[in-house]
Amino acid sequence: MRAAVYHTIFSRRDVRGQFLPDPIPDAVLSRLLTAAHFAPSVGFMQPWSFLLVRDPAIKRRVHDAFLHANAEAALLFEEDRRDQYRQLRLQGILEAPLNLCVTCDRDRAGPVVLGRTHNKAMDVYSTVCAVQNLWLAARAEGVGVGWVSIFRASALRDILQLPPRIVPVAYLCLGYVSYFNDRPDLEAAGWRGRLPLEQLVYLDRWGETGDEATAGLRENLRRDQREAILLKAASAAAE
Amino acid sequence: MRAAVYHTIFSRRDVRGQFLPDPIPDAVLSRLLTAAHFAPSVGFMQPWSFLLVRDPAIKRRVHDAFLHANAEAALLFEEDRRDQYRQLRLQGILEAPLNLCVTCDRDRAGPVVLGRTHNKAMDVYSTVCAVQNLWLAARAEGVGVGWVSIFRASALRDILQLPPRIVPVAYLCLGYVSYFNDRPDLEAAGWRGRLPLEQLVYLDRWGETGDEATAGLRENLRRDQREAILLKAASAAAE
Structure with missing residues (x-):
């Protein structure tokens, strides 16, 4: 059991390419979401929601939002890294059969939450724990996950119609993959060791x-x- | 392998009591920290550091900081919940043989970090992923973990002598336990379902x-x- 957990942790990857079109069966997706739901949360507030994105039109709008932000991002790098940046593959929004936005409801357990009294970000941290649970469960199922963070939050809010109290914490691309890389993509590309x-x-x-x-x-x-x-x-x- | 990962996820607990005094052997602690280090991180920046706290004098100061913040916290609840709040066990700082502060270095990979260009919190999120990896590895090793968040950040910074760029993301209590509870403590106590x-x-x-x-x-x-x-x-x- 111990070895299986370590194997999953050490072979987990942030997947950007190699998604297969096969849909994730309900039985598998349900196990992944259940793994996420059994994350720790401050004051047991369980602040997360899971917004599945399957509609190609919505994925297309999210992809456009990524392209817009990514063009802005490239300009922030020094010239020598800018070309390298533009050649990196940073998302699989359209190829992955499922996109999943994991959100945090800051009002889920009322204004005063046990354990959140001195660090307001604890609810968002709890949501990230749920993401990592899901990521590891997905690896154990042979499902690839990629976390895309290059968005203006306002664009995601607009496309997914999120109320103001809802924070989009993670936008994930999910799907079966043809293989898992041995090393992180950014390490293999010589970006950072x-x-x-x-x-x-x-x-x-x-x-x-x-x-x-x-x-x-x-x-x-x-x-x-x-x-x-x-x-x-x-x-x-x-x- | 899949079943082992789910078992670990579903039986993981946030431990506040039942710590045993036995020290965690270096071999086990090393595996836990390695699990944390293999978390995903934005731009592969690996922003985490691990500050082990074993000195009883420092644990005592952290415990005092908790007591101070916890007294403030109790006053934020309505009167009917306040008594219940005060009876909850919310930390095991002195009993746990090891305390561990997991920090985020916001400058670890320079000012412009791939993937952090549009959400500055992505480095802190990466650090939380490392915490959750460690938590699951600990459960697989039979080691209990409790995340204590009721502190003024300035108190932790002062006691642990953290430079300004270093964010204390999680303060964890670690140790072997006499048992793992079936349910979250707060659910068992009727605080929240x-x-x-x-x-x-x-x-x-x-x-x-x-x-x-x-x-x-x-x-x-x-x-x-x-x-x-x-x-x-x-x-x-x-x-």
Whole structure:
């Protein structure tokens, strides 16, 4: 069981291409949404809703909104990266058989929510936990997921007719895929590499490496990161 | 493999009590942090850091900050809920052998980040995905996790000496537990119940139920939510 969970986590990908047109059966989609619904939420408010987008006309409008925002985005990069940016594949809105907007209802449990009193963003964080649950369940089902974030929020709100209290947290493209890539697309494209995990861990206060107290842990982190990339132990046990 | 992932998702809990004092071995902690590090991130920026808190003096200061914020929080509830609120157990800061602050470095990949151009919060969302990966891996390892959010951010910043660009996204309590509860604590305490998932799904635009087009899906959602609560099929296959 443990190995299966790690295998799913390490082989999960953010999919932009290679979507197949086959629809996701209701039975599978239902399991994915149930996985999302069993995410943790602040004050048990369960602030999420799931807006399925299947209508080709609506997908087309969302795609147009992406193209508009993406043209704006390209101009924000320095000239040397701009060409590379424009060659990257950043969405599969039209190819994926299902688009899914995961939203957060900021009023779902009244104005005062247990645990949200000191950090108003906790409801949105809960919604992101639901997205990640769905993403992992999808990987275990062989369904690819891509999170598209290059939109003006107002465009999405307008197209999907979201009331003001509803925040569109994630716009996802879902579908079966011809394959899952070994590595993140952006790493394979040379955009940015994976960071060494052992350098991202501190002890007791920011910047404190812990020296001897964390030496054993860091050795483990180096080995586990290497193995996660190679998926060796995990995939043998899980498949 | 699929069943193991669902079992983990459906039996994951937000743990506040029942922590055992046993330390988490480096080998286990390393696997949990590696799971977190393999979360998706916008522009592959990997904005997270992991600040382990083991020093009892620092845990004590964090606990004091919680008590202060929690007293403020109680006053925000109407009188009839206030007493109930005060009786809820909302943290395990001192009992859990390890506290972990998961942070987001907003400058990790420079000022212009691919995919963060139109939603500045995408880096924080990525960090939440890392938290949820860690949470599920912990459940698969038999390690309990509780997310404590009742703090003034300035207090956490001060105690953990976080630079201004670093956002404390999640403060987690981790440890082995004597048992995992069947239901969320807040549901068991009568604070708030689980919502019917089939009422949270729309088709193509907000408020549109889809009628016949989603009737089969809704039937599946009702059944899957029932089974997830009972953990029947999943636990038989996974353990």
